[in-house]
Each structure stands twice: as C-alpha cells, then as structure tokens.
Amino acid sequence: MKRKIIIILLVVLVVIAGLIFSIRPVEKFSEDTVETVSLKEILQKELLDSIAGMIINSSKELQFELSEEDINRLIAGKADSKLKNMNIDSIHCIIHNGQAYFYADLKVLSLIPTQLFIKTNLTVEDNELKVAVEKAYVGRVPISKSFVLGVFQEKYDRWAIDSSSSTISIPIDLPKSLSIKELEVSDRIYFKLNISIKSAGDLLELLEYFGEKILN
Numbered sequence: 001m002k003r004k005i006i007i008i009l010l011v012v013l014v015v016i017a018g019l020i021f022s023i024r025p026v027e028k029f030s031e032d033t034v035e036t037v038s039l040k041e042i043l044q045k046e047l048l049d050s051i052a053g054m055i056i057n058s059s060k061e062l063q064f065e066l067s068e069e070d071i072n073r074l075i076a077g078k079a080d081s082k083l084k085n086m087n088i089d090s091i092h093c094i095i096h097n098g099q100a101y102f103y104a105d106l107k108v109l110s111l112i113p114t115q116l117f118i119k120t121n122l123t124v125e126d127n128e129l130k131v132a133v134e135k136a137y138v139g140r141v142p143i144s145k146s147f148v149l150g151v152f153q154e155k156y157d158r159w160a161i162d163s164s165s166s167t168i169s170i171p172i173d174l175p176k177s178l179s180i181k182e183l184e185v186s187d188r189i190y191f192k193l194n195i196s197i198k199s200a201g202d203l204l205e206l207l208e209y210f211g212e213k214i215l216n
Contacts, residue, residue, distance in 0.1 A: 023139035025115035027103050029092045036077035039172070042070065043193070044210060047178075050195060059196040061181070066189040068095045088116075098185050099134070114139050118148060124172075124183040124191065128160075131168040175209045177202040 046062055066074070071093045087106055094101040104116040119135040136148045145166045152168055153161040160169040172180060177198070183191040197203055 020112060022141050023108065023112070023114040025103075025105060025113055026117060026137075026139060027092070027094075027115065029090070029103070029105075034072055034076040037070070037073040038077050039074060039174075040209065042066070042074075043178075047193075047195065048210065059194060061192055061194050063190065063192050066191075068093065068188065071095070071100075071189065095185065095188060100131075100185060100189075116148075122183060122185050122189070124180045127172045127174055127179055129170040129172055129183075131170065133166045133168070175202070175205045177206060 042064070046064065050060055050062065075091050075093060087110075089105040089107070091105075092103045094103070100120050100122050102118045102120065104118075106114060106116065108114050115138070117137040117139075118133055121132040121134060123130045123132070133145045133148060136143050136145055146163060149161050149163060149166060149168065152159055158171060161167075162169070174180070177196050179194050179196070181192045181194050183189065197206070
C-alpha cells in the first residue's frame with residue numbers, strides 16, 4: 001500500500017514538474033529599467049522643422065524607422081497602468097523575419113513565473129495599428145488565438161477585435177493632419193507619415209500636440 005502511495009506521489013510530482021517546465025518563460029530579458037519614450041517624442045525629431053516651414057494647403061511625406069529598442073521604449077512608456085490591469089510584470093518585443101514577437105512575463109497564482117508569447121504580423125490602416133495574431137503560447141504550450149483575443153477584448157474597450165482574422169486594431173493617437181500611410185517590418189519597423197496642413201485649425205492642433213517646441 002505504501003509503495004502504491006509513493007508511486008502515485010512520484011507520478012503527481014513528475015506531472016506537476018512537467019507542467020511547470022512547460023509553462024516557464026522561454027525567453028529571458030534584462031531586468032534593467034528601460035528608458036521610456038513616446039511616439040510624439042520620436043516624431044518631434046523629424047517633424048518640427050518640416051511643420052514650421054510648411055505653408056497652408058501644403059503637404060509632405062516623411063519616412064521613419066523604429067528599431068527593436070525603440071519599440072520596447074515605446075511599450076515601456078505606455079504600459080505601466082495597463083500591465084497592472086492584466087497582472088503582467090513586463091512586455092518585450094523582438095523583431096524577427098519580418099514579424100513582431102511579443103513576450104509578456106506574468107505569474108500563475110501570483111507565484112509560478114510564466115510567459116505569454118504572441119507571434120504577430122503588423123500593418124497600419126486609417127491611423128490604426130493592425131496586429132494580426134498568428135500563433136500564441138503560454139511558455140511552450142500552444143493556446144488558441146481566440147482565448148488571447150478574448151482577454152484583450154475584455155481589458156481594452158478601445159481596441160477593436162476581429163475574431164475572423166484574429167486581428168487587434170489599436171488606435172494611434174495623432175492630430176488629424178498627420179496620417180501613417182505605410183508600414184513595413186523587416187529587421188526593424190519602417191513607416192511613412194504624411195503631413196497635410198489645410199487650415200489654421202490644423203496648425204493650431206499641431207501646436208497643441210507638440211507644444212511650444214514648434215516655436216523654438
């Protein structure tokens with residue numbers, strides 16, 4: 001009898017150990033604090049001179065690129081309150097083979113470390129970032145895309161979820177005179193931004209968005 005109990009306990013321990021291993025984080029990231037940045041700050045570097053020199057009813061197209069480091073700085077600048085809402089410790093992005101891989105570190109039962117991994121394709125349309133979820137895992141265990149989409153739909157009411165295409169649409173907050181036209185992912189993210197100032201109101205909106213730096 002004792003032998004059977006010991007065998008059962010050993011089997012249970014092996015199963016538990018296997019489960020813990022299967023959901024443990026796949027990628028480890030530096031715990032150093034990431035310097036945050038906003039999209040506004042990234043755009044300021046290229047846009048201010050262009051905006052200041054533009055004449056009413058004119059437009060201009062500019063190209064930008066975001067490195068993997070830039071993406072993670074953007075995430076760090078936006079994520080604090082949202083991460084707490086989802087009980088996530090941190091999020092990191094890796095750009096690989098033209099796709100964006102997102103890793104979210106969290107804990108099961110507030111104790112066991114695990115990692116949500118989402119493999120995505122990124123596009124942009126009407127100043128909305130389209131995040132198409134291709135695959136999702138908890139640690140090494142595949143999970144359904146519908147489950148991931150459901151979690152985001154519950155937490156973020158501003159994000160539109162298209163279950164048929166497994167796509168999350170995230171609004172990009174920009175003045176109406178700024179529009180992102182194209183986005184391409186390779187070893188980094190490239191995008192084109194169009195500026196179109198058609199009225200004094202557009203200029204005032206840009207002034208409010210960027211603040212006094214336009215005038216300096």
